[in-house]
Amino acid sequence: MILDGKKVSEKRLEILKERIEESGLYPRLATIIVGEDPGSQLYVRMKHRACERVGIGSIGIELPEDTTTERLLETVARLNNDPDINGILVQLPLPKQIDTTRVIEAVSPEKDVDGFHPYNLGRLLAGTPVYAPCTPKGIMTILAEYGIEIAGKRAVVVGRSIDVGRPMAALLLNADATVTICHSKTQNLADEMRSADILVSAVGKAGFVRADMVKEGATVIDVGINYNENGKLCGDVDFEAVRERAGAITPVPGGVGPMTIATLMEQTFKAAERKACISVL
Numbered sequence: 001m002i003l004d005g006k007k008v009s010e011k012r013l014e015i016l017k018e019r020i021e022e023s024g025l026y027p028r029l030a031t032i033i034v035g036e037d038p039g040s041q042l043y044v045r046m047k048h049r050a051c052e053r054v055g056i057g058s059i060g061i062e063l064p065e066d067t068t069t070e071r072l073l074e075t076v077a078r079l080n081n082d083p084d085i086n087g088i089l090v091q092l093p094l095p096k097q098i099d100t101t102r103v104i105e106a107v108s109p110e111k112d113v114d115g116f117h118p119y120n121l122g123r124l125l126a127g128t129p130v131y132a133p134c135t136p137k138g139i140m141t142i143l144a145e146y147g148i149e150i151a152g153k154r155a156v157v158v159g160r161s162i163d164v165g166r167p168m169a170a171l172l173l174n175a176d177a178t179v180t181i182c183h184s185k186t187q188n189l190a191d192e193m194r195s196a197d198i199l200v201s202a203v204g205k206a207g208f209v210r211a212d213m214v215k216e217g218a219t220v221i222d223v224g225i226n227y228n229e230n231g232k233l234c235g236d237v238d239f240e241a242v243r244e245r246a247g248a249i250t251p252v253p254g255g256v257g258p259m260t261i262a263t264l265m266e267q268t269f270k271a272a273e274r275k276a277c278i279s280v281l
C-alpha cells in the first residue's frame, strides 16, 4: 500500500479551509528566511501558497545572508509583540554566524507553530503536547488516516534531529509504540531496522534503506530529501525494492513533505483559535 501524503494533505487542507471559514478568524503566519538558499525559498513559497489556499494570511520576511543573531532576534521580538501574527516560522537551517538555539528560544511558545521551542518540545516529551514539529506530526496524521496501528508495535526511528527524529520518537511513544532511536553510532543498525513494525528513516542518504533491512509487512516512512545523480528528488528508501516487502510505504515526493505543510497550516489555525480562546484541538 502506498501512503499517499499528497492526497491526505489535500483532504486535510480542504477540511481546514472550511473550519477556518466557519470560525470567522483570520489566522496569520509570518515566515522569516535568512539568505538566498533556493531550497529554503522553494519551501517557504510552498508554505505561503498553502496559506493562501486555506485562508491564512501570510507575511514573508527576507533578511540578507550576513544578518546577525541580534538583528534576527529583533525581528522575532517584533513579531512576538504583533497581535495580528499568530504563527512565526524561522526557516532552518540558518547561516552559520547565527545562534540557532537562541533564535528558536526567542520565538514565543504560543506562536511557535513549528514546535521547535524547548517549551513545546518539553510538553511533547511530557506527553502533553501543544504544538509538535510539523514533519513528525504530519507522519502521525498519515498513519491515522490509513488506520495503521501504533500501540504495542515496534517503532524504529533512524535519525535524532530536533525537527524529525527526536520528536518522532516522542509522538510514537505517546501513541504507545515501543520506540528505538538509531543514529550514526548505532551498532547492528540493520538488525534494529529489521525489528521494526514501523520504520522511519530521517537520514538524508539516497538508497540508505534497502529491502533486506525491512521486515515483511512493515510500514516504512521515508523522511529523506535527497537528489539522485540525475538531479531528481528522492528519499532515503530504495522505493522500488522496498515496496515489495513493506506493508505500507510513503513515496518521495508525494509522501511526508506535503503532510509537513498541511500540519503547519493546522497548527497556525490552532494558534489563532487558542488566542481567541475557542476550542482547543
Ligand SMILES: Nc1nc(=O)c2c([nH]1)NC[C@@H]1CN(c3ccc(C(=O)N[C@@H](CCC(=O)O)C(=O)O)cc3)C=[N+]21
Pocket (backbone or CB within 6 Å): 043, 046, 089, 090, 091, 092, 093, 114, 134, 135, 225, 233, 252, 253, 254, 255, 256, 257, 258, 259, 260, 261
Ligand atoms: N522552520 C522550518 N520549518 C520547516 O518545516 C522546515 C524548515 N524549517 N526547513 C526545511 C524543512 C523542509 N520542509 C519541507 C516541507 C515540504 C516539503 C514538500 O512538500 N516536498 C514535496 C516536494 C517538493 C519539491 O518538489 O521539491 C514532496 O515531498 O512531495 C519538503 C520539505 C520543511 N522544513
